Amino acid sequence: MEKKAAQLKAQQAGRFFRKGVIIAVVSGILYGIYSACLLAATGSGEWVFWYEGYAEGSFINLPVTFLMGCLILGALGSGINDFISAIWMLAKAAVKGKFVDFLRCLRSKPGMVMVVCALIGGPIASTAYLIALTMAGPIATPISALCPAIGAIIGRVLFRQKLNARMVVGILVCVIATFMIGSVAFGEIAIDTQYLAGLAIALIAALGWGIEGAVAGFGTSVMDYEISISIRQLTSGVVTLFILTPILFIIAGQVNFFDMLGGAFTGDLFIPDTWMIGAPIVFFLISGLAAGLSFGFWYKGNSMCGAALGMACNGGFSFWVPFFSFLICGLYLGWGFDATGALDVSTGYVLAPIQWAAAVVMVLGIFLIAVNPLDWFKKREKAER
């Protein structure tokens, strides 16, 4: 009887562990879809002219610095995405009968902690990430993917989560893999002040997400993850879109925030002869949904696996972002083809062989963090006793 009970318990624990790992891995995949769709949305319609405007040193009608242009467009894109995401997540919570609990949680201490996490991970880290992408290019993604290492350390210090030598080695392998993915960008971009500033800003994103992942992952052991993510996206969306962005507009001397907000959704897709009118809104709707699901699964995965493993599985996004950018922007929208109609790695939308290899290295790293063969045998031995 005892042996049977121990076996059933080991099976239950195994199912829970596997579910946590799958959720954390899926969160990384969804992050790739979110990033690629956001890239598609902000590369279409009016956005094309806005980006061209600041690239030439001017922005709409008034001259603004390059950094201010990046800040405004980054915040606008991130804010729109998170606000749409909040609507999706609140609707999901309501359908599942959790809306009243959402309101109760919002007024509680863990709810306030989640709001602070949202501010760190949303307006601060997400905007920093978008700015870094613009200033330093695709290398910003692997830099920002240092967040699992930071999250694991924070989880260890604040929440007593386990972090042993094997897990540290696994995290380092994942970090190496993210740099392999980003190495494609090294050879093509001039290393100047702007590039280095972009790298520094990407580190801010990594730190922000590291803090968010560890704290919110723990918070999700207290709070339902669908409620956590609703609070996160609502806070981030409202603050980024309706507070941060208008402040940046005022600083830049712009008065046309609402005109620009309206223009952000409209216009044709940036491919010729398209049937998709108003394409940015289509991609914003998908990016918002994918972002909400991705961050929600990230929180849930972290709460089920611990910050170290959860964030390492999620860290696969440094592969999934270029992968889905390749599929959606490179192939579907045709941005990955050169003038002769051939796929061209230098467009930034086509995966290089080293990036595929890096994905395999990353899987090995995650495996190292997740599985200790000795523990596994010990558990089996214990269960059989």
Added chain:
Amino acid sequence: MLPLNYAILELFKDGGAYDTTAVMAVLADTYGSFKAFNSAAVLESLMSAEKNELLTEAHFDLDNTGELHVYYEATDYGKEMIGRYIG
């Protein structure tokens, strides 16, 4: 009225050991009408709390129907965190 997840964790403040069935029995009157009030969701809450060291396994057994019951109790750290954040 506390959110469902808070209510589940707050139960453990008394130092007792509860499994999914016991948690649901205590909370059924208040939360029985909640869509999220089901044994799979409650078990996942308990196991997540265990993973984050708020709870620890007290003991486990099989009932007459062969169903597994894992009982959890709050750790000292868990009691402190539940007291601090849930009240």
